[in-house]
Amino acid sequence: MEPCASGALFPMLSRLTPYLLVLPLISFIVVFTYIPIAASLNLSFREWDFLSPTMPFVGLENYRLLFSSHEFWNALRVTVIFAVISVPIRLGLALLIASYLVREALPARVLRGALFLPSVTSTVSIAVVFSWLFATDYGMVNAFLQTLGLGKVPWLQDPQLALWVLVIVNTWKQLGYDIVIYIAGLQAIPQELYDAAAVDGGGKARVFRRVTVPLVMPTTYFLLVVSVIEAFQIFTVVDVMTQGGPAGATDMLVNMLYRVGFTLFDIGQGSALAVVLFALLIALALFKARVLGRRVHYEA
Amino acid sequence: MKPDSRILTALALIAGLLFLSPALYSIFMSFQTVDAYYTGKFEFTFENYALAIGQYNFARYLLNSIIVAGLVTLIALTVSTLAAFAFARFRFPGGNLLFAAVVATLMIPSHISLIPNYLTLAKVGLLDTYAGLILPAISNGFAAFFLRQYIRGIPVALDEAAYMDGATPLKVLWRVIVPIARPAIFAMGLFIFISEWNSYIWPLVAVGEEELYTLQIGLARLYRVNPGEDVINWPLVMAASTITILPVLLGFVFVERHLVRGITMGAVK
Numbered sequence: 362m363e364p365c366a367s368g369a370l371f372p373m374l375s376r377l378t379p380y381l382l383v384l385p386l387i388s389f390i391v392v393f394t395y396i397p398i399a400a401s402l403n404l405s406f407r408e409w410d411f412l413s414p415t416m417p418f419v420g421l422e423n424y425r426l427l428f429s430s431h432e433f434w435n436a437l438r439v440t441v442i443f444a445v446i447s448v449p450i451r452l453g454l455a456l457l458i459a460s461y462l463v464r465e466a467l468p469a470r471v472l473r474g475a476l477f478l479p480s481v482t483s484t485v486s487i488a489v490v491f492s493w494l495f496a497t498d499y500g501m502v503n504a505f506l507q508t509l510g511l512g513k514v515p516w517l518q519d520p521q522l523a524l525w526v527l528v529i530v531n532t533w534k535q536l537g538y539d540i541v542i543y544i545a546g547l548q549a550i551p552q553e554l555y556d557a558a559a560v561d562g563g564g565k566a567r568v569f570r571r572v573t574v575p576l577v578m579p580t581t582y583f584l585l586v587v588s589v590i591e592a593f594q595i596f597t598v599v600d601v602m603t604q605g606g607p608a609g610a611t612d613m614l615v616n617m618l619y620r621v622g623f624t625l626f627d628i629g630q631g632s633a634l635a636v637v638l639f640a641l642l643i644a645l646a647l648f649k650a651r652v653l654g655r656r657v658h659y660e661a
Numbered sequence: 662m663k664p665d666s667r668i669l670t671a672l673a674l675i676a677g678l679l680f681l682s683p684a685l686y687s688i689f690m691s692f693q694t695v696d697a698y699y700t701g702k703f704e705f706t707f708e709n710y711a712l713a714i715g716q717y718n719f720a721r722y723l724l725n726s727i728i729v730a731g732l733v734t735l736i737a738l739t740v741s742t743l744a745a746f747a748f749a750r751f752r753f754p755g756g757n758l759l760f761a762a763v764v765a766t767l768m769i770p771s772h773i774s775l776i777p778n779y780l781t782l783a784k785v786g787l788l789d790t791y792a793g794l795i796l797p798a799i800s801n802g803f804a805a806f807f808l809r810q811y812i813r814g815i816p817v818a819l820d821e822a823a824y825m826d827g828a829t830p831l832k833v834l835w836r837v838i839v840p841i842a843r844p845a846i847f848a849m850g851l852f853i854f855i856s857e858w859n860s861y862i863w864p865l866v867a868v869g870e871e872e873l874y875t876l877q878i879g880l881a882r883l884y885r886v887n888p889g890e891d892v893i894n895w896p897l898v899m900a901a902s903t904i905t906i907l908p909v910l911l912g913f914v915f916v917e918r919h920l921v922r923g924i925t926m927g928a929v930k
Contacts, residue, residue, distance in 0.1 A: 378830050382747035383759055385740040386805055392781075393800035394766050397774030404776065411780075471670065474913075475677030481909055482684070483859045485877045486902040489884045490687045493895055499699070501686070533683075594770055597861040601881050615772055615862070622776050623866055631776055639773040646768035 398639070404632035411626045423633035433634070435609050436617040439524065443613065444592035447528045452584055454532070455539030460573050462540065463547040473544070477537035484534065488601035491530045492517065520610035523603050527611055530598050535591075539584055546580030547573070586649035590642055614638050684906075691900035698896050709900035713883075717897070719904050721872060722879035727908075728791060729864075729875055730857040733798045737853050738846060740799065745808035746834045750820065760809075763802035771863075774800075779866050789870045797867075798857055804849045811845040812838055851916055855909055876905040 405423055409416035427433050458476065462469040479487060494501050495516035503513045516526050554576065558568045596615040599605060605612030605620070618638065622631030678685065690698065697704035713719040747753075748760045778797045779788070787793035815838060823833045839846065861877045868874060874882070880901050884893075 376753070379747040379751035379753040379756060382751075382830070383744040383763075386744040386763065386799075386802075387759060389740065389796070389799040390763065390766055390802060393778055393797040394769060394774055395762070397777035397781075398769070400777035400780070401773050469673070472673040472677050475681050478681065478910075478913060479684070481855050481859075481913060483877060483880075483902075483905050483909070485859075485861055485881050486687075486906045487684075489880060489898060489902050490683050492884065493687070493899070494683050499895070501683075533680075590770075594772065600861075600865075601884065618772060618775070619862070619866075623779075628776060628780075635773050635776060639770060642770045643768060650768075 401632045401635050401639070404628055405636045407629050409628040411628055416628075419629065423629045424637075426630060427633050427637065432609070432612075432617060436612045436614045439609075439611060440593055440595075440613045443524060443527065443531075443595065443611075444589050446524075447531050447592060448585065448588045450528065451532050451535055451539055451588060452581060455536055455543050455584075456574070456577065456581070458536075459540045459543035459547055460569060463544050473537075473540065476540055479534045479536075480538040482534070484597040485601055487530060487534055488598045491526070491533075492602050495526050517603055518607055520607050523607060523611050527595075527598055527602065530602070531592075531595065534598075535588070539588070542584055543577065543580055546577045550576045583649075586645060590645050590649070593638070593642055593645070687899045688903050690896055691903045693896045695894050695896050709894075709896045710904070712897055713901045713904060717879075717883060717901065718871070718874075719876070719879060719901055722874050722876045723904060725791075725873060726858060726876040729794045730854050732791070732795050733857045734850050734854045736795070737799050737801065737804055738850050741804035741849070742808055742834070742839065742842075742846060744805040745812055746830075746838055748805065748809045749812035750817070763805050766800065766802035767806065775862070775866060778863075782867065789868055789873055791873070793867045794864055794873070794875070797863060798860065804853060807849055808842065808845055811842050815841050851912075858909060880905050 404416075406418055406420060407416040408419045408422070462473055493499075495503075497503060497513055497515045497518065500516070502516065506512070506514065514522065517523050550573070554572055555568065558572045563571070594615055595613050596619065599611055599613050599616050600619070603611045605616045614634070615638070618631055618634050621627050621634060625631075691709050692705055692707070694704040694706045694708065744763065748756065748763075774797070782788050782793045782797075787796070819837050819841075820833050823837050828836065859877065860875075861881070864875045864878050865881075868878065880898075883901050884898050
């Protein structure tokens, strides 16, 4: 499939053509993605505050400090808890709603549009709006609770509750995306299987448990891994709503990375954290590649 | 229409509105005076928008967001389409390796490059510039991967016919491939524009000068200037928030189907 005419006329040019075509993209990727990986690794072995003229090599000192700091283990713990709470809630709700939407034609389109909208909306706006919603004194949630005769709840000031608010915001934002992916997965299930299940008898709940859930498993695996990877990179909502507070109760890994790197300007420590986060996420991504590999096999 | 399907439609509509009510109420609130808001009354006003656009500089932030998201989309689509064409249509030594390097960027979390990119741009004096906001955002292989898959579905015979007529590869790309791949390029463009419009952490890092804030940074700052909720001017903040989401909101009505298709394709491939 060599382009024949120009290949015959300008053999040299023809051989260079594909390289010239990929050159712009490859340059961007090398300069802003691949070199930075090497640079982060290098910086993580050095001590630097962004200003001093030298950056002495300190070996594994940055990693030792990181792994012995309460801050890191707290951020890792909070991030893992956030992922463990929010991902199952998101996927469970999304599958239930998607399995309803996939069968209804017109109402589904209206509802799908509404549910999908937050996932393309500015995260900062959403975080600001929910900050107001959950504000202690003039927020809508507390106003509602008060009409029920209940007291004000300090949602974002309570270390126990703040993380749950972040889970709610994240679910509200991402649910539509999960639903759209689930709908695509559900549409791939042959109708005959539902018909067969109906013939065998059994309520909607039974069909859902015995047919829908197992057959949509490949989509669930995909969403599971994608949303765990995403949960590990959460930053914006936290930065706007709580900045990691109160008392570190919502401090996630990327928020710590931003703080160490760009407010404390501890470049070495920040890079070590970036490398650790990178290793974690690459491990998850490779796991995803394996799982998706199995999925292809499963469908074939 | 059967009566029960009309009821279902109404229910779906109500459920959708209920789901979106926080956002809808925030838009409603943006047309309210502060005094009325805090006394629980309603007084219609455009004052919050005038204040946000004028005194709080959101006209400038809006312009910055349009420039940055627009240019990122344009440049990323151009370089990605060129590369996708090469990966889909040419077999060349090292081609597979380069393609793997492009696809691998999908797995690489962008946070690993935060500090190094900041240092690189500082070194060449591009912090606090449009270029500094734009260039690192181009480094994403998703569009090239996505478009390459799409182009491979276009019959090669079409290219060959054009080459027979003496067309150059660029002409084949422009005259044959791009017109056919337009839906995919369009979907990808939307995807890039929206993610860039909403991007937060990189502009936060790369820009310190207020004149270069994008809407996201401007809004976050406006909210955080005084997060003590007793004194915060919520209607003003909501007007700013509405300005921030409006372009995507308006566009969404027209492109929802394309967007959903694009995202599904990306996930299923």
